[in-house]
Amino acid sequence: MADAALFGGVEAGGTKFICAVGRAPDTVVAQAQFPTEEPEGTLDNVVHFFQEQEKQHGTLAGFGIATFGPAEVNLASPHWGRISQTPKPGWSGADIVGRFRTAFGVPVGFDTDVNGAALAEAHWGASVDTAQSVYITVGTGIGGGIVVDGKALHGLLHPEIGHIRPRVVASDEGFAGVCPFHGDCLEGLASGPAIKARWGASLGGLPQDHPAWAMEANYLGQLCAQLILMVSPQRIVLGGGVMNHHELFPLIREQAQRWLGGYVDTLKDPGALDSVIVPPALGTRSGIYGALYLAQNALKALNQRA
Ligand code: ZN
Secondary structure: OOHHHOOOEEEEEOEEEEEEEOOOOOOEOOOOOOOEHHHHHHHHHHHHHHHHHHHHHOOOOEEEEEEEEEOOOOOOOOOEEOOOOOOOOOOOOOOHHHHHHHHHHOOOOEEEEHHHHHHHHHHHHHOOOOOOOEEEEOOOOEEEEEEOOOOOOOOOOOOOOOOOHHHHHHHOOOOOEOOOOOOOOHHHHHHHHHHEEEEOOOOOHHOOOOOOHHHHHHHHHHHHHHHHHHOOOOOEEEEEHHHOOOOOHHHHHHHHHHHHHHOOHHHHOOOOOOOEEEEEOOHHHHHHHHHHHHHHHHHHHHHHHH
């Protein structure tokens, strides 16, 4: 029965690969995770997990890979399905989709982890009632995906929202930032490692009146204001480890309004951003549901072409 089919989803992260067998948005029958080591061994572990699962649950109907970037997500490229140039040892050019196609011979969907999460939130979560939405993760790095009319924005490569340049907060001018490419880009100034490098502790280890909170809210408020001006999203979902501190949300909304400077009429009133800048409705599951979405969508696309 096609509508009862199970899929395999992989949230391929920089430190671990999370694998799930299920059908989003309500069914996950098995889940496992493996450390991200060199590509061959990591993918061997992942493929073996799914092969074992197929013995229990039958053939999986498709796979979805939501991966760390940069990755080649352009279907027309001969390198589609591969990791692009990355400082991560061994992973430049790693053919993730090829490994799945060879092992399983079923449709494989492939996108960035943040595009996957953005799609999951747009189809089943916080952005379900919107035509245009953004998902941002703030954790080890900062990344974002943009969904327009149900589809993730790709274009030239895929958005790399974490590497835009915010205006540096005056009291932060002595801090060089931690991005290996840009130093003081947004990721370099506001990711988890940036907070630790600057203050010697993560946000959770600092008291609520510590200036780290206001500074973090300022940078993320700038991000939200710029997204509103540039992309006009009806919702901006902020997830990731740093955003588990929900106390940040009111501070970020306030800063975003300050940076907008009253320019957007409908967003001027107190509380106007309460329904725009929100936490993920799928919680920590947006990533893996994103991978399952990509799997389900890959099968659907194949069926539509047939
Ligand atoms: Zn950067």
